[in-house]
Amino acid sequence: MFKKRPEIKNLSPLRSSDRRKLADQIIKDYDIPVPSSSEPAPAEEAATAAAASSSSPPSSQPATLSSLRNSLLPDSTSSARFTTTSGPNQTLLIGTIYVGAHPGQDERILWFQVGKAPRMIPTVYTLWQNPDLVPLLHTPDFVVEQKLAHGSDLMVPGLVKARGSAWDARAKKGAVVAVAGLRRDTVPMWVGTCDVDVCRLGNDLRGQKGVAVKGLHWAGDEVWGWRPLSSGGREAPEALEGWPGLAEDMTSAIKDMKLEDEEDQEEGDADDGGGMALTNNNASKDPQKQTRGSDLAEVVDVPEPTTKEVDDAFVQAFLFALHKAKVDNSGPHYGFDFPIQPSYLISSMIQPHLRHQNPHYNIKKTSWKNAKKFIKHLDKLRLLKSKDRSGGETVILDIDFDDAQVVNFRPYTLPKPKPKEATAAGEPDSAASSSFSSDPSVGQKITIQNLYRVSSKLVPTLLPSKTDFYSGAQIAAAVKTYIEQHPDLVGGQGASSIKLDPFLANNVLGSNPTPDDQRALATGRIMRGALQRRIVDDSNLCQPYHLIVRGDSNNTSEKKPKSGPPPQIHLSIEKRTGTKVVTKITNLEPFFIDPQLVAPELQKKCAGSASVGQLTGGRPGLLEVVVQGDQRKIIIGDVLARRGVDPRWVDVVDKTKGKK
Template sequence: MFKKPPSNIKTSSPLRNSDRKKLKHNAITAFGLTPEEGEALVPVGIQSVKFSTHLDEHGVAYLDHDGTPLWITLGKGSEDLIPTIYTLWKKQDLLPFLSTPSAVVPILVGGADLMIPGVIHCPPSLAEDRLVCIRQYVKKDGVPHLSAPLAVGRLALPTHKLRDAGQEKGKAVLVLHTWKDHLWEIGFKGDPPQDTPLPPLTGDNSADALSRVASDSDDEEEDSDKATTPPRSNAPSPSPHPAAEQPVSSSASAGVSYTPQEVTDLLLKSLVQAISKVLSILPANKFPIPATVLYSAYILPNRPAFPTRVLPPENYSVSPPESTEPESNITPTIATELTIKSSSHKSLTTFLKSVEKLGLVALKPPQKQQPDILIMSVNVSHPLVREHSPFVTVKEVELTAAKKATRQERNGQEGSEIGGSEVGIRELWKPHQETVRLFEIMEARVNDLYTLTQVRDLLEEYITSQNLVNPHEKAYINLDAALATCLTPSSKGKTKSKAGEEETPPVEFLRRDDIVKGVLKRMQGWYEIKAPGKDLVTKKGTISPIKIETKIRQGRKACTLITGFEPFLVVDATDMAEDLRKICAGATSVNPIPGKAAGSGMEVLVQGKQTKAASEYLMAKGIPKKWIVVSDVKGKK
């Protein structure tokens, strides 16, 4: 679909708040997301842009404020959302997956569809045209691993037929979008997340995996030339993606299976967990709750992250203790999707009516204005709620993963979402005036640039060679003529005195740190900047942190001012003002800094108190946090 660049690309425009809410609602409904997940995957500042594919199919791409595509729709007027690879990297269990050997992936990237012989794993009971993603299967030191999603497409046939097809030829997935295609190229182009170990199969799971699952990845790669076909000429038409079809995790391939009744029991436990932890503390004005909202926002997020620990299926022995780490490899893969469609009820309405009979909820039939069943109240004193033992939920595991990712970003362990590392900043000093003579005495080059560490080492070596450590106070250094002249240049080692006053005796000794600071103060300042994707820049002068200030202007109106960003090379005043206008949903402007000479720099003004948004924006561009100073300056009232 995107093996060639999109054409007829229109100018991107930010979505109105009402349109963004509608888009977020569509994503939550279609993919069974929680409201928090919907907010993360349809963020504030999202933009839309119209385009045409090389097959002349019209589409709309939804981009974040950095221009990375998050969602697309294909077809005029279509509202069927298709997540991009970037969105699937953020939430890898958004779609059920099929796996394929590593040798097949480059061919898929080239525009081919996935053929039946190229499938290693697939989920059970998925309908034709179902949206799925494709992950790479590979063995590392004998341990099977799965990559993050590398392609997204639609099933060419139901998975039960795919499983029965065995080694037959034919298409398995009609690929729409892949890693490294031209849609992916629009984004930040970062590396895929790390591969995830695939837990070993437990018990007799042959019914939950394709017969073609190989015992050795080399065998799979030998057949990879059979697994692809030239690109199709017509893309399949979009179809709805019911929330009830979404899997619990991205590992829904071969593994432990649950019966429909066991799925019902797990969903009941999920509802009890939601009542116990969330619904019991909701204020009365939050009711009634539509049935679909109860399901997507409360039941699905509160499903057990480790179902076998909550309700082991038949003929299964309990695994080791559970962990909230999403990468944990201590629990088996769950082959059954823990959703309403996999339960014994098959429909949400039937499930809720059975729950009402138990006395857990009170329902109200659909109304003319509200076609959905309404949950009027929940019974927090029900025995099932009172005797409930809490468990680790899907939502908790995902929040843990999100927090871990945030920590890694702050610690610089991962690249930022714009795909580059931090801006490299190095302060340097050059011998100047009085310090030139000192460096000549220390036999150091006077035209070189030195770091703080290099200056300190030179001085330490000189102090040791001249035996200048004070014998009575080891923390102090005796100043010889060279040091005294450098540190007190105005009187060549003596301190001036005012008329009629006694002269202050010259300084005879100082602490090491004071000597280093004094020498640096008299050297000429320089700095180096290495921005991602740009050449190293070396300039004379000192570099100061970017200032973000909140001021009160025109009575009580607050505004945020950003100055001093030009030396860091990654931020343009006009671009920053436009980006912050979208992020903060407020007015912005660019003006010369008041009271400064022309050419001294620009000042970006953002309406309101937006220091946090401005700081996060600058750090996302790669500017280290220590080079950003935030202050709150109150104006006159």
């Protein structure tokens, strides 16, 4: 259902009372036993960590109920509306997501509701935290990887159960169930609703057809990969306690099974749901068919380096950047423009030259924890000179390119960048890709048109209609045509000035006259340029409108101009909590820029934290982006420039400077 990224509105925190009501409704809908204080249940054991980090429950409620609620819906849960499309007909779906964080984990989508159905659907993150919350069904790993992970439904022949066991009695038609593979048989990887009474199926499923479970969500879709400021899902654990696994003999049993594609699918299978039939095939001698699905590629985990190894890697990357600059450039500064900002140091000098390109090597993993202390360390090594600016920011003033560490540096081989995998037309980017790589505003061309609606005082003598929109050039051309049609206005004191006739004196200058107008009326003449400016600048004569166009600036027939002068993107450099400096960006929406997609890019480019929230004092839906440090150069010269924003359209206010 979530093959395409949903459009998520603003998150709003749940009130404690609403969270308790939702948790109690979940307990009722899924028939979860409420553990007693004397007999702890499995759900209570899974919620122990959550209960430990939560506040003490009220005396009127048992602690076990509170911990169960926290395990289902943590204290920090927020909700938001979403829209997406699903299925071959691109059916519009509207619903609600619930975002929360379990202890020691980051925020994830834990539950969602679709349409007007009140039932809450758990995501895999909730299932990993709450054992046996829903029935757990099983299917071969190649079914999970080749079909279910691509949005297909689970067919009846694809179900597998241990020999001699029975189907879960809760797996009735319409019930929410989870599906796991055979290798990690206790880890739910897929969530759906039963299309048939699975609990009534027999032991032999060969030859049966039809959908068993319709898919809703799986590990690998856009809900799994969603994060507040970036994208990328959390890897599934290898095993979980509390979930029913399969018997040990299933590993040997699947070697005698063969994958058969269901050629005759029932009408109505959504999302290309191809069936998988598992049948005994002792006569087959093809080794590839016998072992298909059981030989899975092992995931090689990159060992986490020590803090000292990360520190050394950062210093070596800095030396590498200096060495490369000396080889590629000449002059006293070898292409560097001082002072160097901390964000430029991390994003352009350190990150591209790290020996290992993996998440373990970032500034947060070092002993310095931030770029300021890292610069101070390089200063102690006498590799550079730094200075603390007002506001607490530390910049690099100079670099010693003749230091022995730089001169004797021997470059190492940098890892090759991974090639981007081509995606099929219409398919969304992978969840692991950065969110700004698919930002539609990157590379856009923006044109701002200033338009005017003229007053009835100028109609029809100067312009034909008061309802049409005119550009400044069209108004200037109309003034020129009017003068040419009245040759008696020219003469006497040169072609640059004209006489005032009753129309110009009464309808133009007589409208809210200024001191300049009064002088012109006294002399009876006015300069041509002054007349044109007088008409355009007077809002009583020409009411200003604007039109912001993306792409083809000529295709404006279907666009409606908005009243008032063109908007600007506002950059405010402010102090927060003492000497901490932040840059706040607002009013991005009129320029077709999504603040939710800009924040992750700023976080990476500026090597600092970035957050998105509701604009203070703004109407609902308008967001503001706050990034650490004075980042006006990166924001205007890089981030906004890549999105077609001219620097003239950006208003910068520096509130860190004292009032003069």
